[in-house]
Amino acid sequence: MKTILVMTDFSRAAKNAAQTALNIAEHFGAALLLLHSYQLSQIMFAEPLKMDYQAIEEKAAISLEKEKDRLLKLMKTRRQAIRIRTINTIAPIAEVLYDIQQGEKVILAVMGRHKAHKSNFLFANHIHVAMRNSDCPLLILSSGTFLLHRCRINFASDLNEKDIALLESIDKIRMAFKASISIGSVMESTGLIADFGEEDRLASFQHALRKDKFSDIPFHLLTSNAIASEIERIFPPSEDNLLLLVNRNHGLLYEIFHSSHCRAIIKKHRGAILVLPELWKPGCRPQPGTGALKTI
Template sequence: MKTIVVPIDFSDISNNAMEYAIGFAQNTGSTILLFHAYQVPVSMTDVPIVLVSVEDLQKNAENKMAEVKRFVEEKTGKGTKIYAETKLGDTVDELENICSHVKPFAVVMGTKGATGLERVIFGSTTLTTIKHLTWPVIVVPPGKKYSAIKKIGFACDFREVVRTTPTHFIKDFVTEFNAELHVLNVDYRNLHFKRDTPEESALLHTMLEDLSPSYDFIEDENIEAGIEKFAEKNNLDLVITIPKKHKLLEGLFRKSHTKDLLFHSHIPIMCVHE
């Protein structure tokens, strides 16, 4: 059975991602594993002082997790298995250990944590997780509610497609939802067009032909902005990106220059490594 791992820190952003994960798990028949890591706070003085005992931290974390687990169980009924785990340690390290053990279908996270650093576009934990975790990570924007995944975008630059495209994962994921696949390529006056671009695009077409994807060539000076506009106009439910090759994550969740709202915050991003 598939497993969806949901790291939580009990913040509103985390809870929203958890509710998205509930719908995602029910849609795929997956088990949900709720996970929380806690650390011992230390006073930054000449002589470090532990502010709270490990026993108190553990009890508090376990009590909160028990409440969350009950909430999820009530929400899902008997049709979805729910597990919960709390660990003392670094969130990303412990998350990596758990993922290595359960081999999740995906990790579902929010974009900000409970630290309250409103000027940071992503919580540092989410960014670090995306960089280091080899399992697929779905980043859920604030306020996003789960809806059936019918249209999926894949951001591609047509460079070294054989080496860098996670073909098997994309095929399995798109097939799981019986979704449309849109291969998204952004260029402006052929600035990114190379001699091998036609060959690379032909290779990708062969690799993904079983899915009958549509190829959408977007004219825009800014790659991230071009994908944002296309995703909104064409009602994409999720965009797959390769973190090493795109700054799409930053683009889709950055603050608007004219509004105090997150730009296009309704689009979840799935990060899949090469």
């Protein structure tokens, strides 16, 4: 069965993410899997700290059941029942994600981000760890309101040729949620290697956009030296703005943007962010007759 994975630490941002995931689950006829993972410290002490790990796990299990009950109550007014399961574990999030994806058809992973944090932490784990170990799109939400229905998708691309192929998949997301889409060209030099193919790549990408299917997509050329700030200016966080990034493998030229700068953008941008794996293709369609997404 199609599954939407919701990573939670029971914070306001995580609860907001779970509610959004509930909307998406109804739209695609998917089940929810609530995950809480408490990762033990890897620092070794001469005399290990005395911690009651069983008590920590039991307390988390109670909180997880309360969160499940909260979502079930929200679901009472829905047209269909959404199956909700839980996983509570003490293990590194990377290992847990791997194990889940081996046995589940996970179509989306959803997680919250704390506004007060100046780094990418979620319950003692980094957001980029989830990015690196997720085979499906990763939706990152803050505690603010985000409206999926008729949202505005802002695709921050470094004009890699693979992004043209990804546009076909992104277009299916746009149609599913009746969204609009725009593209921001991210062209920031690493300062170490000259990118002599930049102009050719820009021309090729714009030529591809002029095809009938993508000809109406607005195109923004971002030239600031501080890309994270430029994206924040062009695509400010709002209830209906969704920033879309590609989690690309590390490269030696312009692809370095999506390995190092991608994390910088996620760290700074406080709106909703959807991170796609580089080779991702949609594996499901909206349920017939589901119509517009509801808001909670």
